[in-house]
Amino acid sequence: MSISENLTTFKKKLPDTVTLVAVSKTKPVSEIMEAYNTGQRIFGENKVQEMEAKWQEMPKDIEWHMIGHVQRNKVKYMAPFVSLIHSVDSARLLKEINKQAKASDRVIDCLLQVKIAEEDTKFGLEADSARELLASETTKTFHNVNIVGLMGMATFTEDNEQVSREFQKLKKLYDTLQETYNFKFLSMGMSGDYQLAIKNGSNLIRVGSAIFGARNYSNE
Ligand SMILES: *Cc1c(COP(=O)(O)O)cnc(C)c1O
Numbered sequence: 001m002s003i004s005e006n007l008t009t010f011k012k013k014l015p016d017t018v019t020l021v022a023v024s025k026t027k028p029v030s031e032i033m034e035a036y037n038t039g040q041r042i043f044g045e046n047k048v049q050e051m052e053a054k055w056q057e058m059p060k061d062i063e064w065h066m067i068g069h070v071q072r073n074k075v076k077y078m079a080p081f082v083s084l085i086h087s088v089d090s091a092r093l094l095k096e097i098n099k100q101a102k103a104s105d106r107v108i109d110c111l112l113q114v115k116i117a118e119e120d121t122k123f124g125l126e127a128d129s130a131r132e133l134l135a136s137e138t139t140k141t142f143h144n145v146n147i148v149g150l151m152g153m154a155t156f157t158e159d160n161e162q163v164s165r166e167f168q169k170l171k172k173l174y175d176t177l178q179e180t181y182n183f184k185f186l187s188m189g190m191s192g193d194y195q196l197a198i199k200n201g202s203n204l205i206r207v208g209s210a211i212f213g214a215r216n217y218s219n220e
Helices: 003-013 029-037 048-057 072-078 091-103 127-135 160-181 194-199
Strands: 019-023 042-045 063-066 084-088 108-113 145-151 185-187 204-207
Touching (some): 042 048, 091 108, 194 204
Parallel strands (some): 063 084, 145 185
């Protein structure tokens, strides 16, 4: 099936309450344009400079989401245009985003990435650290960032019960914080687990290969 057909079929299955981030990392502009011409406007990338290059080249009504781990020295390249950063995993990164957003005269929406996988994962805040970061006095002085929700990645496993358990954990945390912080987005679910994620309360899914086909990293 073509990208256009994949996307159309995929979107038909989604409830209205769920927003799709089409994950276009490693894919060329020509393929992303095919999704764009099918109506998709939100794209996710995991490398700042790749996202910036695509932003330069592509139509300006695209919303670019950063979904991958961000190094602080790269924030300045995306601050002028990024719509949502899903992967804030430290106070220091949040501080830098605030600084660069201010320099661009913007307020940047962010999600805190929380560790939910039962196996060891490199990135993401522990739930308690996420709570602390939200409540901290320093965070309250960051007027150029807006924390609008949480993001999590489940363990890559066939064990659906484990994946559900991990998503439920994040949903529970989201619910306890939602009112206080006026959260809007719970970002959970990828090609392999988006159905379980939606069942467990996700309203923002990040889907790549189910739309664009498998990624080829061999020429990197
Ligand atoms: C690559 C990536 C996705 C999309 O993965 P697919 O399995 O291709 O849907 C989602 N979230 C993050 C953080 C990613 O890096």
